[in-house]
Amino acid sequence: MYPMSYAFGRTSDFGTTIASLFFFYTIFERCIPRRLRARVEKYTHRLLGFLSPYIQIVFHEYTGERIERSRLYSAIQSYLSSDSSKQAKRLQADMLLNSKSIVLSMDDYEEITDSYQGAQMWWVAGRTVRNDSPKNFYNWRDDGERRYYKLTFHKKHRELVTDLYLNHVLEEGKKIRIRNRQRRLHTNNRTDGASRYRVKMWSHVSFDHPATFRTMAMDPEKKKEIVDDLITFRESKDYYQEIGKAWKRGYLLYGPPGTGKSTMIAAMANLLEYDVYDLELTSVKDNTELRKLLIEVSSKSIIVIEDIDCSLDLTGQRKKKDEGSEEEGEEEKNPKIKKVRKEVNVDKESKVTLSGLLNFIDGLWSSCGGERLIVFTTNYVDRLDPALIRRGRMDKHIELSYCTFEGFKVLAKNYLRLDSHNLFETIEQLLRETQMTPADVAENLTPKTASRDVEACLENLIEALESAKEVAKLKAEEEKRKSSVKVENKQRQTSIKDEGAKEELVGQSSTQKN
Numbered sequence: 073m074y075p076m077s078y079a080f081g082r083t084s085d086f087g088t089t090i091a092s093l094f095f096f097y098t099i100f101e102r103c104i105p106r107r108l109r110a111r112v113e114k115y116t117h118r119l120l121g122f123l124s125p126y127i128q129i130v131f132h133e134y135t136g137e138r139i140e141r142s143r144l145y146s147a148i149q150s151y152l153s154s155d156s157s158k159q160a161k162r163l164q165a166d167m168l169l170n171s172k173s174i175v176l177s178m179d180d181y182e183e184i185t186d187s188y189q190g191a192q193m194w195w196v197a198g199r200t201v202r203n204d205s206p207k208n209f210y211n212w213r214d215d216g217e218r219r220y221y222k223l224t225f226h227k228k229h230r231e232l233v234t235d236l237y238l239n240h241v242l243e244e245g246k247k248i249r250i251r252n253r254q255r256r257l258h259t260n261n262r263t264d265g266a267s268r269y270r271v272k273m274w275s276h277v278s279f280d281h282p283a284t285f286r287t288m289a290m291d292p293e294k295k296k297e298i299v300d301d302l303i304t305f306r307e308s309k310d311y312y313q314e315i316g317k318a319w320k321r322g323y324l325l326y327g328p329p330g331t332g333k334s335t336m337i338a339a340m341a342n343l344l345e346y347d348v349y350d351l352e353l354t355s356v357k358d359n360t361e362l363r364k365l366l367i368e369v370s371s372k373s374i375i376v377i378e379d380i381d382c383s384l385d386l387t388g389q390r391k392k393k394d395e396g397s398e399e400e401g402e403e404e405k406n407p408k409i410k411k412v413r414k415e416v417n418v419d420k421e422s423k424v425t426l427s428g429l430l431n432f433i434d435g436l437w438s439s440c441g442g443e444r445l446i447v448f449t450t451n452y453v454d455r456l457d458p459a460l461i462r463r464g465r466m467d468k469h470i471e472l473s474y475c476t477f478e479g480f481k482v483l484a485k486n487y488l489r490l491d492s493h494n495l496f497e498t499i500e501q502l503l504r505e506t507q508m509t510p511a512d513v514a515e516n517l518t519p520k521t522a523s524r525d526v527e528a529c530l531e532n533l534i535e536a537l538e539s540a541k542e543v544a545k546l547k548a549e550e551e552k553r554k555s556s557v558k559v560e561n562k563q564r565q566t567s568i569k570d571e572g573a574k575e576e577l578v579g580q581s582s583t584q585k586n
């Protein structure tokens with residue numbers, strides 16, 4: 073209880089007024105019964121509401137049981153963060169869950185203004201403390217504090233706010249949160265032996281790959297086409313809704329090892345700001361588990377299955393297996409198959425079938441979540457079942473191939489900061505005559521000494537290209553020799569056969585004569 077002498081003492085007029093108001097408010101709160109007080113407050117509010125041309129909306133941080141932060145509140149916090157940092161004098165710094173940067177928001181009772189389609193809005197942050205909130209399992213740490221944002225606007229803007237402005241705040245807030253979030257690279261967990269306990273289907277690390285389309289060595293037109301395609305996909309939510317298709321798109325990246333397939337996936341994720349889910353098919357027990365994995369993939373993500381031709385024997389589900397010999401042949405041609413089969417006893421452990429995978433890509437379940445890319449990579453596109461890569465499943469087929477002169481120029485810029493050099497002409501000529509992957513070109517361009525001698529790097533590359541050309545020439549000659557030996561052998565065999573047939577005929581005719 074504040075003493076009367078303090079309220080009416082020898083202070084300034086302003087101080088006296090404040091102290092008096094506080095005194096009477098204290099009396100009002102302490103001496104008047106709660107019910108009566110509530111009624112007085114109610115009618116005061118009504119009266120003020122009747123007289124005031126302004127409307128207020130309150131957005132609480134937690135609604136109902138205090139378990140999960142309200143998404144709307146978080147979106148408002150993100151939406152107001154840039155205005156807060158410019159307008160508010162007292163700020164709060166927060167590191168939101170999964171965020172990669174600090175979010176600044178206005179402190180309690182700070183006010184900031186926002187305008188939308190010419191209408192003025194006022195936002196205030198506030199806090200109430202309730203001592204009567206019941207403690208339970210979920211809120212045992214609850215200190216009774218309730219934060220909120222209060223929006224005030226003129227009543228003539230009521231429709232604008234309810235129909236458009238709030239949605240605008242929500243959408244923009246979400247966008248800012250997505251921009252600020254720490255993106256992730258997920259991989260699927262093996263679940264064998266864990267059936268009794270719920271295990272996480274995916275585990276993740278932060279995704280920090282530096283690849284971008286700017287640093288990708290490839291034909292500029294092709295690059296532009298891919299970038300446009302990706303951006304169009306990201307902006308096409310309404311279009312997919314209109315045409316009645318799930319908002320997802322399949323990409324097949326194929327080409328020899330070291331031509332940038334994995335690098336392009338990282339560049340795609342960085343361009344679209346999506347998470348990456350690297351699906352290791354050989355660790356998936358069966359089709360049911362594959363579906364469960366799919367359900368747990370969030371939107372704004374890229375699901376990747378690398379080296380699809382050797383992940384599982386998917387083609388074998390359709391063709392009748394010609395066991396043994398054919399498999400061995402495949403392993404010889406593609407060392408990755410051998411590696412995967414050695415690491416995981418594929419046929420025994422994974423029962424994922426081709427139809428299971430087809431359902432994963434475009435079955436009914438594939439539409440949950442939306443805004444997803446599915447990317448397959450392979451070194452041997454012709455080995456894949458046509459059903460797996462037909463348009464509609466893998467909508468865009470992108471071939472990544474050996475380094476062209478255009479690609480080389482990008483790498484020279486990346487690795488040596490070079491736009492032109494008198495050795496470029498020689499390199500252009502050599503790249504036309506021989507095949508070298510961008511990975512090899514990049515390696516040859518990497519400076520090997522601290523002095524970063526540009527000329528030495530280019531000469532290094534020229535040397536490598538010349539020896540690659542020589543090797544290719546020798547190989548071609550060897551191939552030619554082999555094929556001519558084959559032809560000769562065939563001819564010899566047919567002539568032996570013909571001789572034999574002739575002799576047989578002669579023998580037959582002589583026996584007939586006798």
Ligand SMILES: Nc1ncnc2c1ncn2[C@@H]1O[C@H](COP(=O)(O)OP(=O)(O)OP(=O)(O)O)[C@@H](O)[C@H]1O
Pocket residue numbers: 287288289290327328329330331332333334335336450451510511512514
């Ligand atoms: N087109 C490219 N542009 C820029 N860098 C490239 C390109 N291709 C390859 N590289 C470089 O070569 C390295 C290997 O490339 P990457 O792993 O993307 O090849 P890949 O096609 O996925 O090979 P694999 O088929 O063996 O998986 C990368 O680290 C990257 O630095």
Ligand SMILES: [Mg+2]
Pocket residue numbers: 333334335378449
């Ligand atoms: Mg790769």
